[in-house]
Amino acid sequence: xxxxxxxxxxxxxxxxxxxxxxxxxxxxxxxxxxxxxxxxxxxxxxxxxxxxxxxxxxxxxxxxxxxxxxxxxxxxxxxxxxxxxxxxxxxxxxxxxxxxxxxxxxxxxxxxxxxxxxxxxxxxxxxxxxxxxxxxxxxxxxxxxxxxxxxxxxxxxxxxxxxxxxxxxxxxxxxxxxxxxxxxxxxxxxxxxxxxxxxxxxxxxxxxxxxxxxxxxxxxxxxxxxxxxxxxxxxxxxxxxxxxxxxxxxxxxxxxxxxxxxxxxxxxxxxxxxxxxxxxxxxxxxxxxxxxxxxxxxx
Amino acid sequence: xxxxxxxxxxxxxxxxxxxxxxxxxxxxxxxxxxxxxxxxxxxxxxxxxxxxxxxxxxxxxxxxxxxxxxxxxxxxxxxxxxxxxxxxxxxxxxxxxxxxxxxxxxxxxxxxxxxxxxxxxxxxxxxxxxxxxxxxxxxxxxxxxxxxxxxxxxxxxxxxxxxxxxxxxxxxxxxxxxxxxxxxxxxxxxxxxxxxxxxxxxxxxxxxxxxxxxxxxxxxxxxxxxxxxxxxx
Numbered sequence: 001x002x003x004x005x006x007x008x009x010x011x012x013x014x015x016x017x018x019x020x021x022x023x024x025x026x027x028x029x030x031x032x033x034x035x036x037x038x039x040x041x042x043x044x045x046x047x048x049x050x051x052x053x054x055x056x057x058x059x060x061x062x063x064x065x066x067x068x069x070x071x072x073x074x075x076x077x078x079x080x081x082x083x084x085x086x087x088x089x090x091x092x093x094x095x096x097x098x099x100x101x102x103x104x105x106x107x108x109x110x111x112x113x114x115x116x117x118x119x120x121x122x123x124x125x126x127x128x129x130x131x132x133x134x135x136x137x138x139x140x141x142x143x144x145x146x147x148x149x150x151x152x153x154x155x156x157x158x159x160x161x162x163x164x165x166x167x168x169x170x171x172x173x174x175x176x177x178x179x180x181x182x183x184x185x186x187x188x189x190x191x192x193x194x195x196x197x198x199x200x201x202x203x204x205x206x207x208x209x210x211x212x213x214x215x216x217x218x219x220x221x222x223x224x225x226x227x228x229x230x231x232x233x234x235x236x237x238x239x240x241x242x243x244x245x246x247x248x249x250x251x252x253x254x255x256x257x258x259x260x261x262x263x264x265x266x267x268x269x270x271x272x273x274x275x276x277x278x279x280x281x282x283x284x285x286x287x288x289x290x291x292x293x294x295x296x297x298x299x
Numbered sequence: 300x301x302x303x304x305x306x307x308x309x310x311x312x313x314x315x316x317x318x319x320x321x322x323x324x325x326x327x328x329x330x331x332x333x334x335x336x337x338x339x340x341x342x343x344x345x346x347x348x349x350x351x352x353x354x355x356x357x358x359x360x361x362x363x364x365x366x367x368x369x370x371x372x373x374x375x376x377x378x379x380x381x382x383x384x385x386x387x388x389x390x391x392x393x394x395x396x397x398x399x400x401x402x403x404x405x406x407x408x409x410x411x412x413x414x415x416x417x418x419x420x421x422x423x424x425x426x427x428x429x430x431x432x433x434x435x436x437x438x439x440x441x442x443x444x445x446x447x448x449x450x451x452x453x454x455x456x457x458x459x460x461x462x463x464x465x466x467x468x469x470x471x472x473x474x475x476x477x478x479x480x481x482x483x484x485x486x487x488x489x490x491x492x493x494x495x496x497x498x499x500x501x502x503x504x505x506x507x508x509x510x511x512x513x514x515x516x517x518x519x520x521x522x523x524x525x526x527x528x529x530x531x532x
Binding site: 054063067085 | 356402403404410411412415417418420421422423424425426427428429430431432433435452453456457459460
């Protein structure tokens with residue numbers, strides 16, 4: 001199976017052929033994959049070198065002239081390093097663009113913390129008007145990317161090497177119901193779904209699947225908790241634990257409720273190794289998830 | 300689409316009065332007036348943009364990156380008719396579109412919101428790339444920065460990229476009032492030339508010298524004009 005990043009390269013190359021409004025701005029990362037696209041569209045495939053502030057500023061400047069820029073590099077360098085550019089050059093100027101990251105939270109554990117960005121979505125949460133897509137499979141990444149380039153808004157597409165075994169149809173922006181139960185709601189975000197399903201196997205819980213976390217599907221969550229008069233919700237995210245706890249709380253203000261946010265721990269592990277070892281360290285492997293979910297939901 | 304067909308609502312001689320509407324007097328700080336002559340010459344004789352073409356894809360763009368002390372900018376925009384002078388007296392008030400840093404979504408004719416230093420030049424690079432990608436080689440993009448603003452790393456990124464990329468449509472005017480704490484060894488023009496730009500340094504109060512520098516040919520290269528301005532007027 002190809003990775004989400006492979007699919008991003010193939011899909012974006014086709015989108016550049018199809019739509020003259022689309023431009024791709026790179027800062028060296030993934031440049032090799034875009035060789036054909038760069039030769040075919042030299043004025044719309046821009047590599048600014050290792051210059052991430054310019055990556056965002058130049059993309060935003062293209063948007064000011066009416067283009068639809070896709071800006072891409074590793075998450076740490078796309079969202080965190082040029083954060084003021086993301087805030088001002090896109091948001092304050094009132095223009096849009098599509099940020100597509102790779103690397104995510106634990107894709108390259110042997111690379112260490114410099115290449116991990118568990119805080120990217122939480123950081124974007126300090127800004128207004130961003131749509132955040134977290135695909136769980138390359139097929140979903142392609143669908144969400146194609147959707148993202150059609151508008152004028154600000155979109156973040158967060159790609160990861162972690163993937164569910166099968167892609168699911170992506171319809172609308174709402175959460176999909178994967179399993180129904182009465183003993184609480186577990187929301188699995190993007191590539192966490194397979195492990196969440198394994199962790200909740202045989203438990204009487206509802207499992208929702210989210211590939212778009214901003215805007216948060218408050219109505220979908222409200223429907224899923226049903227008419228019990230109270231709500232217990234677990235959110236399992238592939239980024240900083242608790243990132244979506246506040247928006248889930250907002251969705252349930254009219255109900256007595258509890259929310260458990262699971263995800264990547266705040267403290268730096270300072271460990272290398274492999275992705276499964278990091279998932280275990282963060283308590284995100286199926287066994288750990290089951291213990292934490294059943295403990296919280298009293299199942 | 301040239302300004303010679305659209306005479307200004309107010310002439311250069313009235314800029315002091317227009318600035319006085321904002322500040323309440325006619326004595327202005329160096330930050331406000333260091334840009335005045337540069338802005339006037341650009342809008343009066345160089346930029347191909349007018350209130351009628353402010354949204355035209357083929358217009359020249361002027362990006363005020365040095366967003367501090369924008370009174371001269373507002374005065375020139377009012378003089379050129381982008382908005383009425385009655386707005387000037389509200390400068391900085393809650394109900395006024397004219398803030399102490401300009402906002403492109405609030406002020407007609409303003410291309411970017413600025414204030415935080417180091418954003419205009421990268422955005423201008425993107426403007427040029429966007430125009431080129433749409434087959435619009437004629438519009439020119441001007442960005443105004445301060446000499447101390449060049450300290451920002453984002454500007455170093457933009458300068459280092461734009462030269463080798465040959466962005467001929469890009470023009471930068473640097474207001475050099477010697478405000479950088481650590482002066483650039485070799486001078487500001489040398490910094491641009493080393494990055495493959497065309498660069499000229501002139502007296503930032505001399506309208507004819509500014510006009511000559513602004514219109515000097517620079518085939519295949521972006522162009523920088525360093526406008527030396529003593530503090531105060």
